[in-house]
Amino acid sequence: MAANLTPQYMEAEKRYREAKTIPEKIEFLEEMLRLLPKHKGTEKMQAQHRAKLSQLKEEAQKPGSGKHGLSFLIEKQWAGQVVLVGPPNSGKSSLIKALTGAEPEIGDYPFTTRAAAPYMMKFENIKIQMIDLPPVTAEYLESGQVEMIKVADAVLVVADTADADSPGLLETVFGRLKEKRVEFVRDEFPPPTEETVRVFRKKMILVAAKADRDVDGSNLEALKFFYEAQLPILAVSVDTGAGLEDLRRRIFDLLHxxxxxxxxxxxxxxxxxxxxxxxxxxxxxxxxxxxxxxxxxxxxxxxxxxxxxxxxxxxxxxxxxxxxxxxxxxx
Ligand SMILES: Nc1nc2c(ncn2[C@@H]2O[C@H](COP(=O)(O)OP(=O)(O)O)[C@@H](O)[C@H]2O)c(=O)[nH]1
Ligand SMILES: [Mg+2]
Structure with missing residues (x-):
């Protein structure tokens, strides 16, 4: 029986064959699986792809696989997996620390956080997995990071309200991820259409961090001006604790x-x-x-x-x- 493979599938397969890192291979193989028509004639192929996929995922977990691109895949635990995304120094690790009580590396220089690291946040009587990721910049975006964002249940995009350039830096983050078919949306959004079915639409909160350093509130105003129409924004400060309780509840709500x-x-x-x-x-x-x-x-x-x-x-x-x-x- 003919498999009737689509041009999109052939494209994904081409990219899979050309992929150099394990996370990239995983990304394109998963896409091939999604795009593979599901009928009797492709059953064997589906099984082969799935077997190869689990083999790749195992390889990605092995220590040392970092040299083929960082290993980012972290098994989901508890009520849901939330990843933190943003430009360098925006306050991601500090937020993880404030929400989980853990001690991630924090520094006022870029790339303090180099690999994905999971933490546990308590919300009332349940646990939520929070994952700290390296920053996203015009030059730096690992395919492993993209992979993590695609599989996460929800995303916190963290912006620095102490920095007047935050809207520009966020544009870069959103732009880089859009190239990888990741888009950020509000909690409630319409079901996918023909055009959006291949896009990973992630539920998110835009966290305006370091609110204590935005003395006259003008940087928060600017973020709201650019994004409030499309995305939910919440100002927080780990120094004063402002917004943190609200954020916990809203993370829980986002997990559905x-x-x-x-x-x-x-x-x-x-x-x-x-x-x-x-x-x-x-x-x-x-x-x-x-x-x-x-x-x-x-x-x-x-x-x-x-x-x-x-x-x-x-x-x-x-x-x-x-x-x-x-x-x-x-x-
Ligand atoms: N005043 C103030 N400083 C903060 C706050 N959150 C983070 N910082 C500082 O911002 C810098 C970068 O923080 P970090 O969490 O490492 O950012 P990351 O690179 O996004 O993980 C550090 O010097 C933090 O102490 C905050 O709420 N208020
Ligand atoms: Mg960090």
Whole structure:
């Protein structure tokens, strides 16, 4: 059976063959997989591509693979993966430190941060993975960085409000990434069209950092002037703590997840250890997260929600919300 490969696929394959670094190979191979028509005639190819892809990803994780471009792929953990992107010295690592309590390298010279590094941010009773990346400049953008941005669940683009040139530096960051088919969008955006289907549209917050050093507020005004119509902007300072609590909440909101608690009949719910599920999940989703028996044999469930709902009987396809407590009953 003919595979009917598209010109876009052939192009991706060409770039794959020419790629020199592992992250680049991974990028183009993933694109080939996306573009490969999915039917019987391509099943073998799909399997081969997938096998090659996991082999490349393993290689990328090995120490020493840095010489073929930095190794950036970091396994996702917890409620979601958020990467920090921005020009040099904009305050990315300082923000990581303030949000996670970790000690990333911080310095007032460019390229203090050279490789991707994961950190853990607590938000109420859950954990969110935060990843510090090297800066993006007109001259410097590793394909591994691009790869990380493409797979992340959300992005914080960090701009320095102490610097009047920030809008220009951001234009460079956005421009460089656009060349790599990454675009930044608000939280809610329309579904992809023919033109945007090949673009990685990333939900983001534009973080205006070092707000304490923007004494008259004019640099924040400038950022708002250029970007507020398209992108959400939040001013923060790690020195005064301004905006940080707000930022945590907004990062959580950007991940589009809900926390659901499971409860054993006759007992209180485990409110310390929620199941983190995609927004829009139904009862079956928590049932399978708790145990496969519940998924297979669930008869019904009961719901507790805030002050209004206590023990309401619900169906398998009932849509859950953040904070719901569910008691599962086997048939
Ligand atoms: N006054 C002030 N300085 C900051 C703030 N955040 C970062 N800085 C300083 O800005 C410089 C660059 O910070 P860093 O986090 O290393 O930036 P990165 O290169 O984007 O990771 C360091 O000297 C920080 O101390 C802030 O909120 N207020
Ligand atoms: Mg840094």
């Amino acid at each position: 997840v809900i926390r659901v608690y499971s409860k054993i009949p006759g007992k209180k719910a485990e409110t310390e250890s929620p199941f983190v599920l995609p927004r829009g999940s139904d009862v079956m989703k928590i049932a399978s997260a708790v145990h496969k028996d519940f998924f297979e044999k669930l008869a019904y469930a009961r719901l507790w929600r805030g002050a209004e709902i206590a023990g309401l009987m619900i169906n398998r396809d009932f849509k859950l919300q953040d904070g719901d407590i569910v008691e599962l009953h086997l048939g």
